[in-house]
Structures are given as C-alpha cells and as structure tokens.
Amino acid sequence: MTAPTDFDALFRPRAVAVVGASATTVSGGNRFLRHLKNFGYQGPIWPIHPKAAEIEGFKAYASFQALPEQVDYAFVAVNAQQVPEVIRSARGKAKFIQVMSSGFSETDSGKALEKELVKAAIDADVRVIGPNCLGTYSPSGGLTFTAGAAKEVGSIGIVSQSGGLGVDILRRGKNKGLLFGGLVTVGNCADVKPAEILEYYFTSNQFHTIGVYLETAMGGRRLFEILRKYRGVKPVVLLKGGSTAAGQMAAISHTGALAGSQAAWQALETQTNLISTATLDEFLDVLLTLQCVGAAQQLADGVVLFGNGGGTSVLGADAFSRHGLRLANLSQHSAHALDALNLPAGSSVANPIDVPAGALQQDSGNIAGKILSALTLTPGAMIVIHINMTVVTSFSHVDMLGNLIDAVMKLRTDAWSAALLVLVLRSDGDTEMEQIKRKYRQLAIAAGIPVFNELSEAAVAIGAIRRSRFGSVAKSGSLS
Secondary structure (H helix, E strand, C coil): CCCHHHHHHHHCCCCEEEECCCCCCCCHHHHHHHHHHHHCCCCCEEEECCCCCEECCEECECCHHHCCCCEEEEEECCCHHHHHHHHHCCCCCEEEEEECCCCCCCCHHHHHHHHHHHHHHHHHCCEEECCCCCCEEEHHHCECCCCCCCCCCCCEEEEECCHHHHHHHHHHHHHHCCCEEEEEECCCCCCCCHHHHHHHHHHCCCCCEEEEEECCCCCHHHHHHHHHHCCCCCCEEEEECCCCHHHHHHHHHHHCCCCCCHHHHHHHHHHHCCEEECCHHHHHHHHHHHHHCCCCCCCCCEEEEEECCHHHHHHHHHHHHHCCCEECCCCHHHHHHHHCCCCCCCCECCCCEECCCCHHHHHHHCHHHHHHHHHCCCCCCEEEEEEEHHHHCCCCCCCHHHHHHHHHHHHHHCCCCCCCEEEEEECCCCHHHHHHHHHHHHHHHHCCCCEECCHHHHHHHHHHHHHCHHHHHHHCCCCC
16 A cells, blocks of 8 residues: 555646546546646646647647656546556556546446456556546645635635535635635545545645545555554544435445445444444535634533524524534623623523614624623533524624724633634625625634524534544543
C-alpha cells in the first residue's frame, strides 16, 4: 500500500497530463483542461494526443513517454477499452492516474476490463483512482474537476464514491459556507481505496474534519482498521448510499459492487465512532458545525432558544428534543436580567425566549444585545438565535436585522460561558432576502458561528455530533 505521505503528489501536483482531450470537439478532457485553466493551476499542463500539436491553448505531446518530465497527476477520459494500454504507457511518467472513463465493473461486460486495468497499474507502477469518477479537487494545489468550486483553502477532506455528488458537495457546500481542503471522487475504487485517502487525511495537519460518501465498503477490512486506528483523532462524517433495498440496487448499477448489509454498516459506525447522516444537507450541516466549533466551545445538551416567532420556537423545541437535546433551565441571574428589561407585552422570558419583532424595536433595535447578554448568565448551554428575516426587515425605520446580527457577532467575540452560539436565518425564499442572508451568513461563519435555514436543521446537525464520541469530546472543550 502507498504510504499516506505519497498522496501529497495527488493534492499538490507539480505537473498535470490530460489524455482524451480533443482538438476538434469538446470532450471530458477538454472540460477538465478548461477547469484547470480557469481555476488558476500554476504548474505545466500537457495534453496527450497522437496527432494534435495544441489543444485548448496548451502544447500537446504524442504520448506519456514524449513528455518533458514525469507528471504527478494524469486525467484520463478515453474509451474504456483503451484505458489499460494508456496506463501501461505511463510507466515512469506518472504517479497518479485518475480514470474518468466508465464501462468497467459497474457493467457486467466491464468486470474483466477492470481487472485488466488493475494489472496495468501494477505493471506501470502507478496508482489509479477510479475508474468511473470525475476527478480530484485541491485548492492548495490549484486542482479542480468542476467549475464553481471555492479557491479558498479549508480544512475539510472528502472522499466521495460518486462524482456527481462530489460536485454537489463542493458547490452546495460553498453556498453554505464550507471550506474544503480536498475532495477525491473514487468511483469503482479498483486500485486506490477510500481507506488510503482517509489515512492521508488523518495524518495530514491540513485536515481537521473528514467527510465520506460511500455506497460500498471497497477494501472493507482496511477501511475498518484505519477508522479504528484513528478513532477520536478527527471527526469523520459518513453519508451512506444504499441503506435500503432500492438504494442497494441503485448502488450496484452505479459503482458495480454490493452495498453490504445495513447491520454491518451500523456496526462499523458504532465501533469506529462515525457521525452518521442520512441526507446531503444533513451531511453538509454537520460538517459546517464542526468547521465552526472551536477548541474553547462546548456541545452541551442544554439549549436556549431566542428569536421572534412563538410557533417557530415550539417547533424548534420539538426538533431539539427529538435529537436528544433539552431546553435548558435559565439561571436565576438570567431570569432576573431578563425581567429587568421590562420587555413589552407578548414577550416570553422563559426558555424559549420569544420576543415579537415589534418588541425588538425597543432601544432603536439594540434590545437584542441586552437579551443575549442576559442569556450568557446561564452557563453551559447552547444559545440558538432564530430570526424571521421577512418580518424583521419589514420594520424599515430601524435596521433591526443589522442590530441583531451585530449583537450576535459581539457576543461571539466577547468572553462568555455559553457552550455554542448558533444562528438560524429564516426567510421566505425571496431573491432579495436570500442575498441579504448570504451576506450575513458569510460574516457569521467567518466568526465561527454556524448558520442554518431552519431550527430543525440545527437540531439534526448538533444532535448527530452529540451522539458521537466527538460530542463528548467537544463537551469537555477539547475539540478543535
């Protein structure tokens, strides 16, 4: 097995080759070249083509052996039947080859061809990722296989057995405020197995949190061993595809391998402390929460809800309760401080704290800061602020929303005893409102405050972390 440090060449390739780009049409290879160019990859990019002198503005070479030097990473997008020979021809000229091409073990007729691919990789002494995948993303290395991915370098490492879902993770995750350090789509996992990339993430200082989308346990024993070996070192969030009979049948046609029994996966989760999620949004929300949780913060099971909207507070209380979290009892200090504010009729100063938007106008809209200060006098509880943006912004004579956000940001930077600060920005989906939300989401996440669209989403994400060993680690304030 390749040592974890050898994967540095994959994530920060000094030179890249592309096989399968066309001089006359736009193929998968052409799109990859364009993505690299637009993303700002700084190293040499060499298309390989038997006849063309230039492709997409890059000088082309007739073969791997004609390249000026060895490449760390090669992207191959040719007909499946050609792939084994392409790999053999790369001996001494490539370290990692990612095969986008499909038509291997995900089809009955391609199973033997995939075995030939693996033999070719051994003969050529190269590592092959895939086949049947889309590529690798590494902002520190200037590497991407999709448009719209963030250029900022983050600390989340992803392994995805699905290429399309890898695109969703990068793009939807970017909109949620996630910053990734790397993402590898592994497809059929014919050679490089997920466990190898996981071990690299575990041992690299760049990555603090790991996310995994798997449909099959390719190299299952090694996967289990790696997860057990590094249990508790870094949180691992799992999104498992094929958890139902219908999903397992879909997984067979997608990556060509059985998804395995649900009981076996549940045992893996229990014994290795995976944080299990059921949907893509839940997966991303858990990763976002972990990204924002700092070493000095805690994930207690007590929650204080504060916002405008009585019905929303009730539904939020239900959601947190369903996911193992309770409404915290306010301390006497908090209760006295809230009573002293003399909030208008219609306000509730028992947890959940419900203050109608009209009442939040008090003190030129700055009353929210005083309420939050009072809540910090209840130690060891998460403070979850939910704002109905549509209602709050309708009071145009005062910047109530801005004052609310300012109060939250100030609370985040002050020394205080609450376990975790969470912001829920609720809107009606109006385009203008979504733009405002995006602005405040970016500010809050940059300050280490996870932002959700609904209280139920926050409850699911925090509850999932609490149920794992990392919930208790975070509770002691040692999660970084």
